[in-house]
Amino acid sequence: xxxxxxxxxxxxxxxxxxxxxxxxxxxxxxxxxxxxxxxxxxxxxxxxxxxxxxxxxxxxxxxxxxxxxxxxxxxxxxxxxxxxxxxxxxxxxxxxxxxxxxxxxxxxxxxxxxxxxxxxxxxxxxxxxxxxxxxxxxxxxxxxxxxxxxxxxxxxxxxxxxxxxxxxxxxxxxxxxxxxxxxxxxxxxxxxxxxxxxxxxxxxxxxxxxxxxxxxxxxxxxxxxxxxxxxxxxxxxxxxxxxxxxxxxxxxxxxxxxxxxxxxxxxxxxxxxxxxxxxxxxxxxxxxxxxxxxxxxxxxxxxxxxxx
Numbered sequence: 001x002x003x004x005x006x007x008x009x010x011x012x013x014x015x016x017x018x019x020x021x022x023x024x025x026x027x028x029x030x031x032x033x034x035x036x037x038x039x040x041x042x043x044x045x046x047x048x049x050x051x052x053x054x055x056x057x058x059x060x061x062x063x064x065x066x067x068x069x070x071x072x073x074x075x076x077x078x079x080x081x082x083x084x085x086x087x088x089x090x091x092x093x094x095x096x097x098x099x100x101x102x103x104x105x106x107x108x109x110x111x112x113x114x115x116x117x118x119x120x121x122x123x124x125x126x127x128x129x130x131x132x133x134x135x136x137x138x139x140x141x142x143x144x145x146x147x148x149x150x151x152x153x154x155x156x157x158x159x160x161x162x163x164x165x166x167x168x169x170x171x172x173x174x175x176x177x178x179x180x181x182x183x184x185x186x187x188x189x190x191x192x193x194x195x196x197x198x199x200x201x202x203x204x205x206x207x208x209x210x211x212x213x214x215x216x217x218x219x220x221x222x223x224x225x226x227x228x229x230x231x232x233x234x235x236x237x238x239x240x241x242x243x244x245x246x247x248x249x250x251x252x253x254x255x256x257x258x259x260x261x262x263x264x265x266x267x268x269x270x271x272x273x274x275x276x277x278x279x280x281x282x283x284x285x286x287x288x289x290x291x292x293x294x295x296x297x298x299x300x301x302x303x304x305x306x307x308x
Contacts (some may be wrong), residue, residue, distance in 0.1 A: 065091025
């Protein structure tokens, strides 16, 4: 795909489990169009694979701000994003630059940064993705961006290179953050209901394999069967071969969901239950396990342990 503004210099900040996949596909497109891509990460070594492929290492977000007219970021938390964006602004990006954040953060944070971007003559787009790390590496994430239509049009070729589709959420950047939190609530709900239902079945002599067969036959698609498989097989430990979302990340995301619900007066009792289970998993030292490990919190009071 050819980008009309092929001379634009592109930056990417944050090369964690999702960011590295997104950036890898973005680099391919930039190179195809004779552009330059600058990358930065707090742990510099994580940028090595991209630098070997032709990306340029940037020593700071400020350096990317000075050099890039389009910048992406993908970081873990609201605090990290605020720090990165403040540093980026200190590089005095040129007018009409685009800043696109792909992180899962609160709508209030997006509103705050959007206001700062406007004051600096920039356009801020919130563009979270749905998909796991393998999908990011394979260019198969679903984008859910929000921002001014003309900016989204300018951005679209880049999103196309990194994903399987784009669902435009609205013209205000914070709307994409709301959509991302709602989407993660649906995913967390799948984990909670599957863990509860499978535990009830197992306690009464029905095997996990039988429940898994039911779920795979009744709920077509990837989401339910994928998480049911992880729960049935106790696949809670993460590795490069078995990536996923950690309990730590689930706790952050569901906490953001419940904060948003409280702020706007929406009752979400299932969200409160999931948050309690995630907190208990964290208290037990399971923060680095896949967030399906909340299943153990549900199983153990029923007398079902992981080794079973």
